[in-house]
Amino acid sequence: MKTTRRRFLVYTGAGGLGLVVGACAPAAQTTPASSAPGAVGTAARRVPTGEMKIAIPVKVPTLDPHGAQSVEDVTHSVVQHIMETLVRRDASGNLQPLLAKEWKNPDPTTWSFTLQTTARFHDGSKVTSSDVKASLERVVTLKGALAPQFAQVDAVTTPDESTVQIKTKTPIGTLLANMALVPIAPAAQVNVAGFFNKPIGSGPYKVVSWNADADLKLEANPDYWGEPPGLKSLVFRYYPEVAPRVTALETGEIDFTWRLGPDQLRGLQGNADLKIDSVPGDIYYFIWMNSSRQLFADKRVRQAMAYALDVDKMLKDLLPGVAKRQTAPIPSNVFGYAAQTPYNYDPAKAKQLLAEAGVPNGFEAGLIWNPGSAPLDRELLQAMTSYWNAIGVRVKAQEMERAVWIQNLNQLNWDMDFQPNSVTTGDADFTLGRLYHSRANRNGYKNPDLDKILDDAVATVDQNRRKELYAQANKIIWTDAPGIFPFELFSVFVSRKRVTGFVPPASDILSFVNVTVR
Amino acid sequence: MTPYLLRRLTLSVFVLWGAVTIVFAAIRLAPGDPAQTMLGATASAEDVSALRARLGLDQPMPVQYGRYLLQAARLDLGDSLRLGQPVTAAIAERIPQTVRLTALAMAIAVLLSFPMGIAAAVGWGKPIDRAISLLSLLGQSVPNFWLGIMLILIFARQLRLLPSGGADTWQHLVLPATTLALPLVGILTRLIRSGLLDVLHEDYIRTAHAKGLRSRTVMTRHALVNMLIPVITVLGLQVGQLLGGAVIVESVFAWPGVGRLLIEAIGNRDYPLVQGAILFITSGFLLINIVVDLSYGYLDPRIRIA
Numbered sequence: 001m002k003t004t005r006r007r008f009l010v011y012t013g014a015g016g017l018g019l020v021v022g023a024c025a026p027a028a029q030t031t032p033a034s035s036a037p038g039a040v041g042t043a044a045r046r047v048p049t050g051e052m053k054i055a056i057p058v059k060v061p062t063l064d065p066h067g068a069q070s071v072e073d074v075t076h077s078v079v080q081h082i083m084e085t086l087v088r089r090d091a092s093g094n095l096q097p098l099l100a101k102e103w104k105n106p107d108p109t110t111w112s113f114t115l116q117t118t119a120r121f122h123d124g125s126k127v128t129s130s131d132v133k134a135s136l137e138r139v140v141t142l143k144g145a146l147a148p149q150f151a152q153v154d155a156v157t158t159p160d161e162s163t164v165q166i167k168t169k170t171p172i173g174t175l176l177a178n179m180a181l182v183p184i185a186p187a188a189q190v191n192v193a194g195f196f197n198k199p200i201g202s203g204p205y206k207v208v209s210w211n212a213d214a215d216l217k218l219e220a221n222p223d224y225w226g227e228p229p230g231l232k233s234l235v236f237r238y239y240p241e242v243a244p245r246v247t248a249l250e251t252g253e254i255d256f257t258w259r260l261g262p263d264q265l266r267g268l269q270g271n272a273d274l275k276i277d278s279v280p281g282d283i284y285y286f287i288w289m290n291s292s293r294q295l296f297a298d299k300r301v302r303q304a305m306a307y308a309l310d311v312d313k314m315l316k317d318l319l320p321g322v323a324k325r326q327t328a329p330i331p332s333n334v335f336g337y338a339a340q341t342p343y344n345y346d347p348a349k350a351k352q353l354l355a356e357a358g359v360p361n362g363f364e365a366g367l368i369w370n371p372g373s374a375p376l377d378r379e380l381l382q383a384m385t386s387y388w389n390a391i392g393v394r395v396k397a398q399e400m401e402r403a404v405w406i407q408n409l410n411q412l413n414w415d416m417d418f419q420p421n422s423v424t425t426g427d428a429d430f431t432l433g434r435l436y437h438s439r440a441n442r443n444g445y446k447n448p449d450l451d452k453i454l455d456d457a458v459a460t461v462d463q464n465r466r467k468e469l470y471a472q473a474n475k476i477i478w479t480d481a482p483g484i485f486p487f488e489l490f491s492v493f494v495s496r497k498r499v500t501g502f503v504p505p506a507s508d509i510l511s512f513v514n515v516t517v518r
Numbered sequence: 519m520t521p522y523l524l525r526r527l528t529l530s531v532f533v534l535w536g537a538v539t540i541v542f543a544a545i546r547l548a549p550g551d552p553a554q555t556m557l558g559a560t561a562s563a564e565d566v567s568a569l570r571a572r573l574g575l576d577q578p579m580p581v582q583y584g585r586y587l588l589q590a591a592r593l594d595l596g597d598s599l600r601l602g603q604p605v606t607a608a609i610a611e612r613i614p615q616t617v618r619l620t621a622l623a624m625a626i627a628v629l630l631s632f633p634m635g636i637a638a639a640v641g642w643g644k645p646i647d648r649a650i651s652l653l654s655l656l657g658q659s660v661p662n663f664w665l666g667i668m669l670i671l672i673f674a675r676q677l678r679l680l681p682s683g684g685a686d687t688w689q690h691l692v693l694p695a696t697t698l699a700l701p702l703v704g705i706l707t708r709l710i711r712s713g714l715l716d717v718l719h720e721d722y723i724r725t726a727h728a729k730g731l732r733s734r735t736v737m738t739r740h741a742l743v744n745m746l747i748p749v750i751t752v753l754g755l756q757v758g759q760l761l762g763g764a765v766i767v768e769s770v771f772a773w774p775g776v777g778r779l780l781i782e783a784i785g786n787r788d789y790p791l792v793q794g795a796i797l798f799i800t801s802g803f804l805l806i807n808i809v810v811d812l813s814y815g816y817l818d819p820r821i822r823i824a
Binding site (some may be wrong): 243251403 | 605
């Protein structure tokens with residue numbers, strides 16, 4: 001394999017661990033302001049130059065990061081250039097100050113943020129505590145995908161212009177990490193109709209034009225309060241088809257793209273004009289088995305399904321260089337990950353488990369899925385189906401359009417489900433807490449012991465304690481196997497050589513603020 | 519003339535109403551829910567129903583329908599559920615792109631098919647006729663997406679002459695317009711050829727030749743004018759289709775037109791946007807049909823509209 005071109009960065013679990021240290025330390029801990037973007041000083045202010053064109057692999061549905069689609073990676077990727085959050089996750093997953101220069105946690109249910117006093121919105125107005133309040137309250141009111149993360153927020157108060165206090169009903173261990181997904185918009189305009197067609201924020205870039213189907217054009221904000229961005233102009237373009245996207249990268253029409261399949265990458269690896277970065281990401285695949293149905297009520301049946309798969313062979317044949325074996329119900333760079341013993345390929349053991357469960361001759365099961373949302377999904381499903389067939393489980397895959405698939409999925413109208421998933425906040429709560437709690441009832445699996453652990457894990461701000469609790473949760477979910485978690489995908493970024501300064505992120509939220517072009 | 523136009527326009531309003539009603543019902547009968555699709559696979563049932571309420575989707579169907587008709591009568595097509603912007607604005611943003619693409623594709627099609635059709639008809643039965651017939655058959659049969667990707671591979675990737683996607687400059691227009699035009703060239707060439715073959719054997723053509731007119735004049739003034747009606751009809755239908763149906767080509771070339779807007783709106787169950795886009799496309803069709811019908815009167819004075 002020609003891996004020389006690929007700079008291979010492995011963050012291991014340190015990314016998630018760092019989040020603890022940098023972020024939510026015990027009460028009254030404060031953070032230094034030195035790493036704020038404005039701290040570089042006036043001596044060597046960078047002059048934004050050149051234009052960079054980025055091909056985005058999925059459409060940016062909206063520039064509103066607060067509403068229904070508030071956990072979409074791609075929305076946050078583009079919006080963070082325009083609007084800023086109180087804290088940001090750096091490339092190793094640590095939380096760093098941004099609009100908040102420091103924060104305190106005087107008691108477990110109170111968070112107090114002190115804002116940068118120099119930050120200004122694009123219209124020149126000052127970023128104040130009431131803007132933070134309005135933005136966070138908007139996330140909660142709109143009841144979008146991010147809102148449940150703030151369900152325990154009791155009140156947001158603004159003691160003075162540069163102080164925001166968030167009171168919670170119970171302690172929320174993920175509050176700080178979740179604030180990295182709440183971009184701050186000016187309170188006076190954020191609820192005005194049409195604001196998000198050309199939003200303003202305090203970010204290093206201003207919107208020039210936006211067309212949901214095509215281009216988002218940004219230009220450097222000359223009055224940016226922090227270190228000026230590297231590029232004068234930044235264009236995000238959506239390519240619905242992958243072949244033209246790859247061609248555009250090869251011809252230099254675009255400078256950067258990500259989320260390419262192994263086939264495309266193989267074709268690009270020998271190209272001297274391109275650079276490929278690959279890091280562990282937060283996207284992974286799972287196969288759920290509906291525990292509330294007779295077929296999969298017995299955990300031995302579910303475990304048998306896991307033992308039936310030769311994961312290493314599928315990785316080698318289908319996902320070389322773009323994925324690795326997953327060893328927990330969440331990917332390895334997520335906070336709260338704890339490695340488990342893999343289900344090694346063992347068809348004999350799988351058959352034995354089926355026999356013990358009273359179905360020695362296997363059975364027939366339906367599987368729902370929506371193709372096209374992750375690389376090689378169809379090929380992987382075909383491979384898995386034949387492995388399951390070998391132990392007597394005849395899986396009938398039913399391909400569905402996205403809207404129809406989601407409806408069936410949410411109504412538990414399935415035996416099995418196959419899909420990619422992402423841990424957008426980088427915290428186990430986002431995935432384990434939302435998907436495996438009995439209250440959520442997303443896959444028919446109910447376990448009061450697990451519920452208790454998940455509840456405790458979110459209601460403590462002691463990050464080491466949270467990690468211990470999630471280690472238990474990982475183990476229970478892995479062993480009881482409401483799902484199979486075979487592969488976690490690397491995030492693979494391809495850029496032309498003229499691009500410098502891109503740092504692969506710990507999540508799938510990308511920043512080009514410090515990127516320059518030659 | 520004026521009463522005729524008035525009658526046609528009145529009828530058009532009913533056609534639009536019918537189209538909206540059918541689309542309104544069909545998109546809601548399709549499985550899948552806008553709120554659920556927007557919130558994604560991991561949203562809770564409470565959040566989904568809250569969003570449904572906020573979007574007004576919890577109202578009884580007749581109420582939603584009545585409200586929509588009243589709005590539409592005032593030319594307010596509501597807000598797109600997913601884009602959050604007014605439907606009229608979302609469509610208006612894409613109309614120029616769709617019109618540019620359609621216009622250039624039509625121009626290419628007309629400019630290529632007339633010379634080819636005439637050459638084939640004049641050289642009837644000769645090698646040139648067979649070559650052109652074969653080419654037009656090919657043009658008609660090659661699938662759009664394949665042709666588009668081939669053109670990208672040749673002109674963007676190998677020759678580096680033209681950009682592969684986007685809509686910035688006139689160069690961006692060339693490949694998608696060509697892709698759309700080629701099948702049309704096939705259809706039109708065959709139509710022009712067979713139309714000409716029919717009229718070239720008519721007595722009045724022989725008379726024109728006998729009068730001593732130049733072949734060129736016979737062709738343009740006597741032959742072509744008399745077989746234009748079916749060509750204009752097909753051209754009109756094709757323009758109507760391109761206004762909303764260039765989806766595949768728009769996707770291949772990352773071209774932000776109305777077709778893709780509609781397809782993604784359907785995928786997301788963005789009801790108001792689907793309805794609005796269909797309204798636009800239907801209006802385009804109706805308008806073009808009226809223009810085509812009016813043109814008959816000019817082409818053939820025996821046809822009296824009024």
